[in-house]
Amino acid sequence: VSGVRPGWGLVLIPAVLSAQQPTGLNDAERVLQPLVESYGVSGMEGPVRETVQRLLPRSARAQTDTAGNLWLTMGSGEPSVVFVAHLDEIGFKVTAIREDGTLETETMGGFFPSLWEGRPALVHTGGRTVPGVFLPRDTAATASPVTSEPVVRVDVGAANRAGVLAFGIRVGHTVTSPKQYVRLLGTRATGRSFDDRVGSAALVLAARRLESSRLGHTVIFIWSTREEIGLEGARAAAAALGLGPARVHAVDTFVSADSPLERTNFGLAPLGAGPVARALDNSSVTPPAMVDSLVSLARAAGIPLQVGATNGGNDGSAFAGWGVPDVPLGWPLRYSHSPVEVADLRDVAALAELVRVVAERW
Amino acid sequence: MANGERVPIVAALALLLAAAAGRVAARTPDPTLPDLAIRLAAMTAVTGYEQQMIDSLIALVPGAARDRVGNAVVVLGAGSRRRLVVCPVSEPGFIVGHVRPDGWMTLRRAPGRFSPAAERQIEGQRVTVFGGRGAVPGVIGVRSIHLTRGRGGAGEGAFSVDSAYLDIGAGSSAEVARAGVAVLSPLAPAKRPHRYGTDLIAAPMAARRTACATLVLAARRAVAEQGMVPRGESVIVAFVVEQELGGRGLGTLAHARGPFDETVVVDGAPGAAGLLARRPDSLAARWPGLGTVTRWSLGARYPGTYVETTSIAGADSLQHALTAWIGGRR
Numbered sequence: 001v002s003g004v005r006p007g008w009g010l011v012l013i014p015a016v017l018s019a020q021q022p023t024g025l026n027d028a029e030r031v032l033q034p035l036v037e038s039y040g041v042s043g044m045e046g047p048v049r050e051t052v053q054r055l056l057p058r059s060a061r062a063q064t065d066t067a068g069n070l071w072l073t074m075g076s077g078e079p080s081v082v083f084v085a086h087l088d089e090i091g092f093k094v095t096a097i098r099e100d101g102t103l104e105t106e107t108m109g110g111f112f113p114s115l116w117e118g119r120p121a122l123v124h125t126g127g128r129t130v131p132g133v134f135l136p137r138d139t140a141a142t143a144s145p146v147t148s149e150p151v152v153r154v155d156v157g158a159a160n161r162a163g164v165l166a167f168g169i170r171v172g173h174t175v176t177s178p179k180q181y182v183r184l185l186g187t188r189a190t191g192r193s194f195d196d197r198v199g200s201a202a203l204v205l206a207a208r209r210l211e212s213s214r215l216g217h218t219v220i221f222i223w224s225t226r227e228e229i230g231l232e233g234a235r236a237a238a239a240a241l242g243l244g245p246a247r248v249h250a251v252d253t254f255v256s257a258d259s260p261l262e263r264t265n266f267g268l269a270p271l272g273a274g275p276v277a278r279a280l281d282n283s284s285v286t287p288p289a290m291v292d293s294l295v296s297l298a299r300a301a302g303i304p305l306q307v308g309a310t311n312g313g314n315d316g317s318a319f320a321g322w323g324v325p326d327v328p329l330g331w332p333l334r335y336s337h338s339p340v341e342v343a344d345l346r347d348v349a350a351l352a353e354l355v356r357v358v359a360e361r362w
Numbered sequence: 363m364a365n366g367e368r369v370p371i372v373a374a375l376a377l378l379l380a381a382a383a384g385r386v387a388a389r390t391p392d393p394t395l396p397d398l399a400i401r402l403a404a405m406t407a408v409t410g411y412e413q414q415m416i417d418s419l420i421a422l423v424p425g426a427a428r429d430r431v432g433n434a435v436v437v438l439g440a441g442s443r444r445r446l447v448v449c450p451v452s453e454p455g456f457i458v459g460h461v462r463p464d465g466w467m468t469l470r471r472a473p474g475r476f477s478p479a480a481e482r483q484i485e486g487q488r489v490t491v492f493g494g495r496g497a498v499p500g501v502i503g504v505r506s507i508h509l510t511r512g513r514g515g516a517g518e519g520a521f522s523v524d525s526a527y528l529d530i531g532a533g534s535s536a537e538v539a540r541a542g543v544a545v546l547s548p549l550a551p552a553k554r555p556h557r558y559g560t561d562l563i564a565a566p567m568a569a570r571r572t573a574c575a576t577l578v579l580a581a582r583r584a585v586a587e588q589g590m591v592p593r594g595e596s597v598i599v600a601f602v603v604e605q606e607l608g609g610r611g612l613g614t615l616a617h618a619r620g621p622f623d624e625t626v627v628v629d630g631a632p633g634a635a636g637l638l639a640r641r642p643d644s645l646a647a648r649w650p651g652l653g654t655v656t657r658w659s660l661g662a663r664y665p666g667t668y669v670e671t672t673s674i675a676g677a678d679s680l681q682h683a684l685t686a687w688i689g690g691r692r
Contacts, residue, residue, distance in 0.1 A: 111507055115486040118667040120556035120564060131558040133669040136479075157559015178554065182488065182499050184531025185541055190488065190501050255508040260466055260527050262509055272533070282511075311508040334529070336508055338486040340501035342529060 024349040025187060031055055031204050032189075032348060033181040035197040041091030041174035042108045042229045044124055048087040048200070052223050055204045067236035068225040072207055074359075075215025079246030081362075082220045082324075083206075083355055084234055084315045085199030086227030086252065089192070090337055092116075092152060092175040094123070097165070101158035102135065104151045105175055109228030111337040113152045116177055119339070121154045123167075124174045130167045132156035134177070177339065187272065187345040194341040196227065198331055198348050199251035205352035210359055219359045220245070224315050227252075231283075234315035238322060245324045247290075247362075250316030251355060254278050254308060254330030267310040269332040272344040274304025275351040278328035283313030284320065290327050293362065301357045303350050306332070329354060392582055395681060396563070396674050398422075399572040403555040403565035406490060408455030409474040411548040412603045414492075415451050419601045422578050424585045426599075431614040434601040438584050438688065439591030446598045446625040446652065447684065448612055449574040450605030453567045454480050455550040456523060458491070458543060465532030466503075469523050472548065474606030478522075483668050485521045488552040491530060495542030499552065500530035551668055561674040562635060569630020569662035569672040574601060576660075576681035577628050584688045592690035598622075599688075613649055620651030626658055626687060628680070633661030636676020638683065658683065 034055065040048035049070050053062055062072040070087070090109035097103055103123070107113055118136030122129050135153040154175055158164045179192040203221045210219065220241075225233030234250075254276035257267040269276045277294050279286045291307060298305035316326030331347040393401070407415035412432065419434040420426045426436040433448075452474070459470035471481065486504030490497050503526075528549065532538045555565035563572060581599040584590045591597050598619055602611030616622070627643060643657040660680055663671040 112486070112504070115504065118483055118664065118669050120554070120558075120669060131556060133556070133558065133564050133664070133671065136664050136667040136669060155558075157562045178556070180554075184499060184501075184529075185537055186531055186533070188531030190499070190531075255506045257506075257509060259503050259505075259529075260462075260464075261503050261505050267509060311511055334506070335486065335501065335504050336506035338504045338506075340486055340488055340504070342501060342531070 025345045027205060028201065028345050028349040028352065029189070032197060032201040035201055036181040036191045036193055037179060039122070039124060039176050040088055041093070041124070041176060042088040042226045044126065044174045045087040045225050049223065052087070052200055052204060057208055060207060065236065065240065067233045069233045069237050070223040072221040074207065074210055074212040074219045074221070075217055077217050080218040080220060080241070080244050081359065082222060082241065082245045082248040082319070083203055083359070084222040084224050084237065084248060084250055085203050086196045086224045086233065086315055087200060088226055088228050089176070089195075090228050094169065094171050094173045094175060096171060097161050097169065099161050101155070101160045101163050103154040103156065103164065103169065103175070105154060108174065109337070115338055117152060119177045122176050122178055123154065123156060123169050124176065125168045125170070126173070128168060130156050130169055179339070184342065188342055189345060190340050190342045192339050192341060194333060194343050195253040195336055198253070198343055198351070201348060202251055202352040202355050206355035206359060209356050215360065227315050231313065231315050231318045234318035238319040238324070241322070243322050245319065248316040248319045248324050248326050249355070249358065250314035250326060250328040251351070252278070252314050252328060252330055253312070253333045253336060255310045255312055255336040256332035256334060258332055259334050267308060269306045269308050271332045271334060271342070272346050273332070274306055275347055275354050276306040276308050276330040276332055278310060278314065278330040279307055280309035281312050281314060281328070283317035284326040284328065286327050287325055290325060294327060294358070297357060297362055298354060301353070303354050303357065305354065329358070392579060395575060395579060395677055398575040398578060399563055399674070399677060400555045402571040402575050403563065403568050404553045405571070406455070406492065406550040406553065407451045407453055408548040408550055409452040409472045409604055409607050411455070411472070411492065412451050416601065416603065419451070419578065423581045423599070429614065430618065431611055432603045433611045433615060435615070436581055436585070436599050437596060438581070438599065439596040441591070441594040441596045443595045444598065444619070444622045445595065446600065446615060446619070446622045447577065447628060447687065448600045448602045448615065448625070449577045449628045450570065450611070451574060451601050452603055452605050452607070453550065454606070455548055456484070458528065458545050458547045458549065461535045461538050461545060463535050465534050465538055467528040467538065467543070469526050469528060469549070471523055474604070477666050480666050481523050482521050484523070484526060484551060489528065489549045490552045491528070491543050491547050491549040493542035493547045494544065498530055498541050498543055500528050500549070503527040503529050556669070562671050563674065564669040564671045566668050566670060567630070568670040569660045569665070572672050572677045573628045573630055573660045573680060576677050576684055577601070579681050580684035580688055583685055590689045595690065597688050609645070609648070612645070616649035616651035622651065622653040625652040625655045627655065628658050628684065629660070630662045630665070630670070630672065631659035632665040633659065635661055635663040635671050636673025637661030638676055638679050
């Protein structure tokens with residue numbers, strides 16, 4: 001029957017291409033996939049943090065701070081350079097349990113909640129995960145995507161409030177929808193929470209390739225928490241480091257206009273054309289001389305690098321109050337903060353290599 | 363001609379294999395109702411492109427065969443008093459309408475009744491495209507929220523299929539073609555049926571697919587228990603195509619296999635999840651050959667959405683009722 005028939009759910013063509021792809025892409029995919037398939041709404045990043053720790057080399061001595069950030073320090077001496085990628089993803093939080101057995105939620109991070117309505121849901125209790133569905137609502141007559149929403153509700157199949165409590169669900173628990181890393185044609189892939197699992201993967205891949213003993217200075221990798229709700233983890237890390245770092249590199253999404261749906265006035269960084277120096281966004285402007293240095297470094301290393309301006313904020317901007325220059329490194333992403341974010345593995349691999357080169361040579 | 367000489371041997375082998383397959387199918391243990399409901403809910407049968415699902419149903423019901431319009435049909439008993447029980451398999455969906463030089467594709471609705479809500483659901487979701495070289499994953503694009511900030515929504519209307527862009531990761535129309543995808547390739551939401559609560563199943567068309575699963579199991583039992591159909595009667599079990607496109611599958615049965623004394627249409631319908639409802643249906647006015655028509659509906663919570671929900675307990679009742687009906691009990 002169709003469940004086992006070729007052509008019915010088995011993805012033949014991307015799998016064939018996957019087998020033929022270069023080692024760097026295979027490595028990138030092997031790190032990225034488990035990160036994408038880990039769940040971690042802002043404030044409940046534990047499963048993602050555990051995945052990062054599992055993917056790091058055994059010799060790595062990563063530590064978690066009181067804000068939930070994961071730190072890995074390599075090398076020693078000045079200057080200290082910080083790379084920060086965030087662990088958390090957008091999602092929902094339970095705000096109330098109704099007598100009819102449905103859950104009220106609020107959004108955690110900025111996205112179009114309408115894309116989640118009428119979808120399967122997962123309530124993360126911190127222990128077990130309880131399946132349910134986001135209640136659908138007829139939004140056909142409203143502007144698209146819907147930006148101002150009433151409360152999004154979740155049905156876990158309970159008849160009343162007591163039934164919900166019996167599942168172990170409480171106010172404050174987080175809600176996502178099931179997700180899966182899926183290869184598209186060529187080197188493209190889709191899934192949810194590529195933002196910022198790609199950045200997290202790039203840091204893991206770079207950490208694997210760096211040797212502490214050969215670094216001439218201190219490199220600090222931080223996998224941060226609660227970026228999507230206000231850079232909270234990065235703020236704690238910045239406060240802890242104070243005036244120490246010479247530079248911070250937020251390694252995060254470059255929201256690209258590479259789609260027929262977008263205006264291309266700015267932000268047009270084609271997928272597959274390499275990482276992007278996110279030289280200007282809503283939270284930071286990279287000093288122009290540093291953009292030039294980064295471009296020269298990438299060129300010398302043979303790494304394709306795009307330079308652009310986009311929207312959004314980045315964790316590096318949390319260090320601004322300590323006078324630490326922020327040089328964000330991004331990669332182009334389509335359909336940001338949607339269930340179907342699309343990235344190109346070539347960009348992921350090149351981003352990891354760029355992080356390594358910047359850590360070693362800049 | 364050497365090739366010509368091989369034909370009878372090949373044909374004989376094919377017949378032997380088909381016969382063996384039939385025996386294997388007959389002996390295969392029945393899948394459980396939840397498993398079969400999930401299997402069928404994971405399948406795609408866009409109106410007019412149902413034949414792969416029909417293949418699966420033929421494999422599941424020993425003795426079933428495809429008729430002239432593509433329905434899967436099995437005849438139980440040999441009597442002259444004929445009864446008919448059908449389950450529609452079709453679903454709303456889309457086809458590739460145009461392949462752009464840059465590899466993005468635009469869509470057209472598959473024909474048939476189609477709610478605007480159903481159409482809107484594909485925005486920003488994963489889909490499966492059924493191309494000439496197999497299933498290809500894709501996504502329906504959506505604007506990045508970051509790039510809409512502070513830029514207003516002037517000129518932006520409600521999402522419709524006319525504003526949908528299909529992205530399968532191709533960078534050119536040539537890459538699309540190499541993947542076997544072309545104008546007319548059907549597509550539908552990527553399906554991962556989802557269980558929740560104590561016995562609920564959520565999926566696109568969950569109630570219809572679960573209803574079809576009950577009919578598969580009832581038919582398998584009737585085939586296995588020779589003599590279930592009362593003497594002097596015959597029961598035709600059919601899984602019909604293009605129900606939302608003028609009822610082509612059902613109409614063809616009425617004309618080609620009728621007249622029937624009685625017809626039961628098994629389907630999903632809005633209602634409490636799993637609630638079994640039996641109501642007279644007006645289809646007989648359109649096709650008198652169907653005889654008295656009754657619709658047996660399995661209730662669906664959130665009908666027509668990607669999380670249409672029904673219950674296994676209700677489906678279990680439907681399966682027992684169908685088995686009894688095939689056996690002549692009212």
